[in-house]
Amino acid sequence: MTARIDARFAALKAENRPALVTFVMAGDPDMETALEIMTALPAAGADLIELGMPFSDPMADGPAIQKAGLRALHAGQTLAKTLNTVRRFREGDQATPVILMGYFNPIYVYGVDVFLQAAKAAGVDGLIVVDLPPEMDDELCLPALASDIAFVRLATPTTDDRRLPAVLKNTSGFVYYVSITGITGSAAPDAGKVEAAVGRIKRHTDLPVCVGFGVRSPEQARAIGSGADGVVVGSALVNAIAETLDAEGRAGPATVGAVTGLVEALAAGVRAARLAEA
Amino acid sequence: MNQSLPLNSYRSGPDEDGRFGNYGGRFVAETLMPLILDLEAAWKAAKEDPAFAAELGDLGTHYIGRPSPLYHAERLSQHLGGAQIWFKREELNHTGSHKINNCVGQILLAKRMGKTRIIAETGAGQHGVAAATVCARFGLPCVVYMGATDVERQKPNVFRMKLLGAEVRAVTSGAGTLKDAMNEALRDWVTNVADTYYLIGTAAGPHPYPQMVREFQSVIGAEARQQMLDATGKLPDAVVACVGGGSNAIGMFDAFLDDRDVAIYGTEAGGHGLEVENGHAASMSGGRPGVLHGNRTYLLQDADGQILEGHSISAGLDYPGVGPQHSWLKDAGRVNYVPVTDAEALDAFHTCTRFEGIIPALESAHGLAHVLKLAPTMSQDQSIVLCLSGRGDKDVHTVAASMGMEL
Numbered sequence: 001m002t003a004r005i006d007a008r009f010a011a012l013k014a015e016n017r018p019a020l021v022t023f024v025m026a027g028d029p030d031m032e033t034a035l036e037i038m039t040a041l042p043a044a045g046a047d048l049i050e051l052g053m054p055f056s057d058p059m060a061d062g063p064a065i066q067k068a069g070l071r072a073l074h075a076g077q078t079l080a081k082t083l084n085t086v087r088r089f090r091e092g093d094q095a096t097p098v099i100l101m102g103y104f105n106p107i108y109v110y111g112v113d114v115f116l117q118a119a120k121a122a123g124v125d126g127l128i129v130v131d132l133p134p135e136m137d138d139e140l141c142l143p144a145l146a147s148d149i150a151f152v153r154l155a156t157p158t159t160d161d162r163r164l165p166a167v168l169k170n171t172s173g174f175v176y177y178v179s180i181t182g183i184t185g186s187a188a189p190d191a192g193k194v195e196a197a198v199g200r201i202k203r204h205t206d207l208p209v210c211v212g213f214g215v216r217s218p219e220q221a222r223a224i225g226s227g228a229d230g231v232v233v234g235s236a237l238v239n240a241i242a243e244t245l246d247a248e249g250r251a252g253p254a255t256v257g258a259v260t261g262l263v264e265a266l267a268a269g270v271r272a273a274r275l276a277e278a
Numbered sequence: 279m280n281q282s283l284p285l286n287s288y289r290s291g292p293d294e295d296g297r298f299g300n301y302g303g304r305f306v307a308e309t310l311m312p313l314i315l316d317l318e319a320a321w322k323a324a325k326e327d328p329a330f331a332a333e334l335g336d337l338g339t340h341y342i343g344r345p346s347p348l349y350h351a352e353r354l355s356q357h358l359g360g361a362q363i364w365f366k367r368e369e370l371n372h373t374g375s376h377k378i379n380n381c382v383g384q385i386l387l388a389k390r391m392g393k394t395r396i397i398a399e400t401g402a403g404q405h406g407v408a409a410a411t412v413c414a415r416f417g418l419p420c421v422v423y424m425g426a427t428d429v430e431r432q433k434p435n436v437f438r439m440k441l442l443g444a445e446v447r448a449v450t451s452g453a454g455t456l457k458d459a460m461n462e463a464l465r466d467w468v469t470n471v472a473d474t475y476y477l478i479g480t481a482a483g484p485h486p487y488p489q490m491v492r493e494f495q496s497v498i499g500a501e502a503r504q505q506m507l508d509a510t511g512k513l514p515d516a517v518v519a520c521v522g523g524g525s526n527a528i529g530m531f532d533a534f535l536d537d538r539d540v541a542i543y544g545t546e547a548g549g550h551g552l553e554v555e556n557g558h559a560a561s562m563s564g565g566r567p568g569v570l571h572g573n574r575t576y577l578l579q580d581a582d583g584q585i586l587e588g589h590s591i592s593a594g595l596d597y598p599g600v601g602p603q604h605s606w607l608k609d610a611g612r613v614n615y616v617p618v619t620d621a622e623a624l625d626a627f628h629t630c631t632r633f634e635g636i637i638p639a640l641e642s643a644h645g646l647a648h649v650l651k652l653a654p655t656m657s658q659d660q661s662i663v664l665c666l667s668g669r670g671d672k673d674v675h676t677v678a679a680s681m682g683m684e685l
Contacts (some may be wrong), residue, residue: 056584057457057570059464060307066451078582104305105569109583131305131569135295156309158471163312181309182469 002150004125005097005173008047009208009229018225020045020270021210022263023101023234025052025068026085027077028241033251034072035085037241037259042096044260045267048210050128050232053082053102060130062185064235067242071249079106079115083122090123099126099152099173104140112140116147126150126173134166141170154178155201164204174208174230175201179215185235188214195227218269225273233266288535288612291603296485296573298606304484306572309468318486320391325493330386337382341415342372344379344497348505348663354633361515361656363649365636365666366502368526375639375668376498376526377408377479383494384477385412393475396420399463401428401456401522402594402641403435404668405479410444420444423463426454428593435672453587456522456597460571480523481601484572488528488601495529502663503533510661516541516652519665520645521615522559522595524604526667535612543652544604545644547590548617559588560617561600562608575602591620591676592640594668622647624680627670639668640676 012019022041027034041049054069054077061069086098100119107115107129119127127144134141134153141151150173158181159167168175177198179189189211198209211224212232225231240262244255291298304314324330338344347370351363368376388396396418400406406422413420422439426448429436439446452458467476481491499517506514517534519527521544534540549558558564561576568577570585578586578598590596607613618626623640626647631637638646642665649664656662670677678685 056452057461059461059571060309060468062465073584080582103569105577105579105585106583108569108574109579109581130307131572133304133306133308133311135304135311154308156307158309158312160312167308178309181471183465186469 002125002148002173004095005048005150008095008097009174012047017271017274018228019047019210019230020221020263020267021048021050021212021230021232022046022237023050023052023232024237024259025054025065025072026082027054027072027075028068028238029071029245029249029251029255030075031077031081031085033255035088036256038085038089039092040256040260041263042093044263046096046263048097048099048230050099050101050234051082051086053079053100053106055103055106058103060183062183062235064185064239064242068238074249079110083118086124087122097125098123099128099150100124101128102130104129104131107140112143116143116149120147120149124149126152128152128154128176130154134169137170145170145172152176157181157197161200164201168205171205171207174210175205176232177201177209177211177228178213179211179224180213182213184213186214188216188220189224191223191227194224198228218265221266221269222273225270231270237262288607288610289532291606292485292489296489298603299609301567301574301602301605302485302488303574304572305569305574306484307468309471313471314484316391320387321486321490324387324390330390333386334383338497342378342382343370345501346370348502348509351634354630355653357633358650358653360653360658361660361662362658363653364506364514364661364663366498366530366663368498368665368667369639369642369669373408373411374671375404375408376495376529377405378411379497379529380479380491380494380525381405381408381412381477385416385418388418388475388477389416391475393473394418395470395474396477397423397463397466397474398477398479399423399456399459400479401425401459401596402592403428403432403439403672404594404639406444406446407435407438407442409477409479410439410442413444414442421466422446423449423459423466425456425459426450428455431676432593432672433675455587455593457585457587464571480525481528481603482523482571482573482575482599488573488603491525492528492532492603495525496532498526498529498665499531499533502530506661506663513537513540514663515656515660516543516662518543518545518645518649518652518662520545520595520641520667521600521604522547522597522641523599524601526665528601528603530665531613542613543648544613544615545618545648546615547592547595547644548619549589549591551619552617556586557589558617559590559596559598561598562605562615563617565598567605570599573602575599575605576608591623591680592644594639594641595644616648618644618647624677626650627677636666637670638666639670640673642667
């Protein structure tokens with residue numbers, strides 16, 4: 001259903017503002033609380049939702065998302081449960097695009113065709129799989145496109161003009177620009193450099209370009225958002241969850257509100273991005 | 279592309295996409311992809327350059343001490359009463375294991391690529407020591423990632439690395455063993471792409487590492503094959519090596535893969551036994567195919583595709599994956615991969631020490647344990663070559679603990 005992603009970006013374009021893309025980990029800190037958080041995200045101001053598929057060996061993630069994945073796995077999260085979370089989310093929300101993000105092995109072990117069928121039925125709109133570069137498109141990207149599920153590719157500062165066409169070739173939905181060379185939740189990106197990089201990518205594609213890795217405050221969201229079609233925030237949200245957990249890692253009364261409160265502030269930052277220019 | 283390896287040779291892989299059949303490949307984050315393509319290009323250019331081969335050969339002779347001897351273990355052979363047992367003595371190399379063969383090759387490549395900082399992962403510390411050694415030799419800063427559990431059980435090697443000027447970073451994520459060290463090294467690499475060379479220690483990871491490491495290690499089998507011909511006038515009947523990631527094994531096996539009369543055995547870490555859940559590190563005998571650390575290969579994993587930690591008394595074999603060429607050779611039936619338990623490896627460790635006056639690494643003792651089973655089933659005019667990949671000084675604390683002693 002790239003249709004849901006396309007419709008959302010078209011609406012945002014009409015509003016003349018960038019998207020707020022929020023990442024949370026499925027099953028963190030437990031399946032029910034994670035669903036409650038996910039369900040509350042659109043009203044708090046999230047325009048698209050990236051839902052993490054926990055993996056034991058997240059090579060591209062920093063400590064915050066590593067810990068979120070381990071919390072979810074310790075609570076018994078599996079890929080099947082993550083798909084079920086999306087299905088239950090869809091019962092109450094038909095408009096917000098949901099993109100699953102993670103690593104290839106759990107999908108490979110689940111079985112690519114079976115997974116795509118189940119993901120489609122659950123209401124998944126797109127996939128971001130960190131360890132599948134364009135050289136590996138036969139594995140999942142092409143089958144996903146054939147199933148009408150978007151394959152959102154990561155472009156990075158090391159993706160030069162020579163390589164960019166190959167990276168963009170089978171990308172759909174939007175392009176996720178990784179603003180730094182590094183892992184999730186690292187140092188904040190330089191807004192000026194990011195804007196130049198987004199401009200470079202846009203010369204090669206008509207797809208929206210969203211920027212992530214290292215964005216954590218409303219001010220940063222506003223600065224990055226002024227030069228991009230969307231801003232992705234992840235580590236800051238999973239940290240907000242972590243700070244509300246008790247000593248055994250269980251959710252408390254403040255858990256959901258900590259996330260929605262931060263999302264509301266980030267949404268205000270993103271909404272101010274273009275107004276500031278006008 | 280996937281099935282394009284010619285069937286008349288087991289030595290021709292991988293294909294241009296880094297595939298050995300369905301195994302191997304390049305499953306890495308986009309940030310690393312341009313680096314891996316650069317590395318492949320640099321490696322191809324180096325192979326064509328006689329100056330590279332000359333420098334590698336010179337360091338092999340004068341720094342590593344190649345060729346390593348082929349030794350007839352006569353007392354052990356007599357004791358077992360079957361096949362003649364020969365050791366390919368990689369433990370006599372500089373730094374005490376086969377790991378240095380690969381490190382010398384890769385540091386020359388890193389230098390050619392203009393990289394100014396080296397990172398490495400290590401389990402037992404043998405690769406970490408070899409990497410720290412070549413960094414000292416070539417004056418490059420070195421960061422070694424090592425699981426916190428391994429830092430604890432391999433103290434002598436940690437100190438050696440520090441003496442050599444390397445920074446050892448203890449990794450506490452996961453169970454603090456080799457796979458976690460590799461994750462952390464990949465995170466470092468993705469952060470420091472401009473100046474950093476990742477010196478992978480085994481024949482695994484994204485293409486071209488499995489092929490490149492095999493080629494740097496294949497000197498082991500090439501020498502052993504010729505040395506056997508010189509010493510006995512014929513090829514051995516069997517070749518044996520231990521397999522963790524599998525670099526000494528693929529280096530030993532490569533020259534023999536197309537000698538169809540030579541039986542080849544790779545011994546995996548059977549730990550407490552394959553029947554004990556998460557109690558072994560035998561990814562081929564007790565795992566199934568998956569994708570981790572840049573390649574598709576046999577992995578220890580649960581039903582949801584989450585990677586298991588595994589267990590082995592030997593830190594160097596305590597890894598939930600294996601090089602992709604081994605996975606392919608297993609499916610092709612060319613190599614027999616067999617599990618060896620902690621107890622069997624310890625028994626072989628003592629036997630070798632007492633009968634031959636050679637203290638083997640616990641990793642190599644896994645290979646030896648299979649030789650102890652195999653030799654009595656063969657006749658006295660037959661022969662077995664074991665790759666004695668490392669020396670056991672680093673393991674004396676672990677062995678003492680297994681005997682209820684503390685040093």
